[in-house]
Amino acid sequence: MWHTLLGGVAKDVILKARVDDDLAEAVDAWADEHDTDRSEVIRRALAAFLEDEEERRKRIEEARQAIDELADTGIFEPPEGDWKAGGFR
Amino acid sequence: MKLVLDTDALWHPGLNRELAAIQASGDPFSDAVDVVLPAVAYAERLRQVQDDEARKQAFERQLSRIDPSIEPFGASEAEVVAERCPSQGDWVDHARDFLIAAHVHGDRVAVTGDQGPAWDAVDHLEPDHAAELLGALLG
Numbered sequence: 001m002w003h004t005l006l007g008g009v010a011k012d013v014i015l016k017a018r019v020d021d022d023l024a025e026a027v028d029a030w031a032d033e034h035d036t037d038r039s040e041v042i043r044r045a046l047a048a049f050l051e052d053e054e055e056r057r058k059r060i061e062e063a064r065q066a067i068d069e070l071a072d073t074g075i076f077e078p079p080e081g082d083w084k085a086g087g088f089r
Numbered sequence: 090m091k092l093v094l095d096t097d098a099l100w101h102p103g104l105n106r107e108l109a110a111i112q113a114s115g116d117p118f119s120d121a122v123d124v125v126l127p128a129v130a131y132a133e134r135l136r137q138v139q140d141d142e143a144r145k146q147a148f149e150r151q152l153s154r155i156d157p158s159i160e161p162f163g164a165s166e167a168e169v170v171a172e173r174c175p176s177q178g179d180w181v182d183h184a185r186d187f188l189i190a191a192h193v194h195g196d197r198v199a200v201t202g203d204q205g206p207a208w209d210a211v212d213h214l215e216p217d218h219a220a221e222l223l224g225a226l227l228g
Contacts, residue, residue, distance in 0.1 A: 062113065
């Protein structure tokens with residue numbers, strides 16, 4: 001969910017160029033240092049974010065797939081019989 | 090969010106997919122989702138797969154993916170059981186549930202598809218519902 005929010009914020013920044021003063025200052029400082037402008041900094045930041053997001057998605061899908069593959073072993077089938085019966089006396 | 094797994098939560102593939110996905114995501118909130126496997130639930134499931142080497146190995150792989158903390162049953166859990174289960178009839182019929190549910194206290198939530206007095210006493214989620222919530226967290 002936070003990725004979705006962050007994505008929304010990044011888009012908002014790009015579309016409306018609305019950044020708070022501290023962030024704007026940092027972005028401008030970085031832009032000066034790298035001889036570029038604010039929009040280029042934001043473009044690169046978004047590209048990095050999207051790359052991270054793609055890697056994250058891959059890790060998530062790989063983990064889900066690993067669990068799906070375990071299903072073939074029968075590990076997700078409940079045990080047979082009345083295994084719940086009985087407590088302690 | 091601390092989730093305490095009942096034994097039956099371990100054979101719910103949808104829940105296990107999302108627990109594994111949370112662990113793999115590397116998201117900041119993944120550290121905030123703690124998965125607790127009470128030692129009694131671990132014992133129940135381990136003995137169910139003990140006679141089948143393939144299933145035993147699969148169980149090990151499953152645990153390595155969802156990465157739960159296997160929590161011992163200690164004095165504080167014993168005190169919780171004594172408080173929650175005064176009835177001899179409930180003890181005879183549901184002892185292991187009470188032993189597992191004793192790990193659910195404070196802000197912890199049980200994940201179980203089971204019903205009964207041990208679960209009535211605690212906050213709990215159905216595995217389907219827990220999987221849905223975790224999936225929504227991942228976005």
